[in-house]
Amino acid sequence: MDPKILAIESSCDETSASVISNGKVLNNVIASQSVHHKYGGVVPELASRAHQKNIVHIINETLTSSGINKTELDAIAFTKGPGLLGALLVGVSFAKSMALALNIPLIEVNHMQAHVLSHFIEEPKPEFPFLCLTVSGGHTQIVLVRDYLNLTVIGETHDDAVGEAFDKAAKIMGLPYPGGPMIDKLAKEGNPDAFQFPVTSMPSLDFSFSGIKTAFLYFIRDEVAKNPLFIESRKNDICASIQKHLVNMLLDKLEKASNQTNIKQIAIAGGVSANSGLRDGLRKKGEQLGWTTFIPDFQYCTDNAAMVAIVAHYKYKKEIFSNLSVSPMARMPLDVK
Ligand code: KG4
Ligand code: ZN
Numbered sequence: 001m002d003p004k005i006l007a008i009e010s011s012c013d014e015t016s017a018s019v020i021s022n023g024k025v026l027n028n029v030i031a032s033q034s035v036h037h038k039y040g041g042v043v044p045e046l047a048s049r050a051h052q053k054n055i056v057h058i059i060n061e062t063l064t065s066s067g068i069n070k071t072e073l074d075a076i077a078f079t080k081g082p083g084l085l086g087a088l089l090v091g092v093s094f095a096k097s098m099a100l101a102l103n104i105p106l107i108e109v110n111h112m113q114a115h116v117l118s119h120f121i122e123e124p125k126p127e128f129p130f131l132c133l134t135v136s137g138g139h140t141q142i143v144l145v146r147d148y149l150n151l152t153v154i155g156e157t158h159d160d161a162v163g164e165a166f167d168k169a170a171k172i173m174g175l176p177y178p179g180g181p182m183i184d185k186l187a188k189e190g191n192p193d194a195f196q197f198p199v200t201s202m203p204s205l206d207f208s209f210s211g212i213k214t215a216f217l218y219f220i221r222d223e224v225a226k227n228p229l230f231i232e233s234r235k236n237d238i239c240a241s242i243q244k245h246l247v248n249m250l251l252d253k254l255e256k257a258s259n260q261t262n263i264k265q266i267a268i269a270g271g272v273s274a275n276s277g278l279r280d281g282l283r284k285k286g287e288q289l290g291w292t293t294f295i296p297d298f299q300y301c302t303d304n305a306a307m308v309a310i311v312a313h314y315k316y317k318k319e320i321f322s323n324l325s326v327s328p329m330a331r332m333p334l335d336v337k
Helices: 044-066 087-100 111-120 161-174 181-185 210-226 230-261 276-289 304-317
Strands: 004-009 012-019 029-032 075-081 106-110 128-134 140-147 150-155 265-269 292-294
Touching: 004 044, 004 087, 004 304, 012 044, 012 276, 012 304, 029 044, 044 087, 075 111, 075 210, 075 304, 087 106, 106 111, 106 304, 111 128, 111 140, 111 265, 111 304, 128 230, 140 230, 150 230, 161 210, 161 230, 181 230, 181 276, 210 230, 230 276, 265 276, 276 292
Parallel strands: 004 075, 075 106, 128 265, 265 292
Antiparallel strands: 004 012, 012 029, 128 140, 140 150
């Protein structure tokens, strides 16, 4: 049996599709939406409209470049949640219609599980069990992964996600959206020890980023009151310092999670795993502590359908299918066993 599955991702501002054949991802076509840039963040209504505009040609392009005819497909997979409801609806409706028209099974996928399983798109692949720090614009989680479909969240944020903290810090500095990659870029030319921020930490494996967001806001406000040109003159140092602070918050918790579980296979996933400070920091910590680390290729850090296709492949093997009454979920826990 060589299952061929078409996977669709539309949870936020990327319309993406991918074909997987017998567990091998054949392609990963992505249309990013630039319409949000001038608004300083993703506008949900505009995201849904852009998905509607993009989806037909993205699916056609994906099928054509995979060399697989739609009549050869064995299943259609889609992101059910979490994400923006209107954006998810576009992918869900398209997937349902296509599964119905082709009379093949429908497979729902949790977006956060897909980020974790992005490590199975290409070599090197982690062995079970491993820990995955999943860091995106909406989530910050430490996940204990016992098998492809057996994931347990052992730590998560109580308020903002770390991606939001990056984006808000950038906004406070007046940097253009999306802020995370901008901070990363400016940080490369800065001194990460130029400024210190208060260190706060939850006692468990959980995170909180609301305190640092407020501390950063007051820090900038006070410095700008003393010197109106502060941001402009110290832009690189500010970015390098806040990036180091946020990355350390993540790595400290990962170390704690590794000690508690005695697991030394450590992965990162999600949009913020594209951050060079986090990637370098994880590599260094891994060398110090004897971890085997897994850092995704840049194209698989941010939202993409290849990671959705991987989850779909393992669900297909276990015949875990959805029926046509399935609807998207804006909030969706990662309680997959
Ligand atoms: O996983 P993702 O593409 O979408 C969500 O599911 O949220 O993650 C988007 C988040 C945004 O907050 C963005 O600023 C952040 O990932 N991000 C980064 C970098 N690239 C993307 N944050 C810091 N450094 C980066 N290089
Ligand atoms: Zn994501």
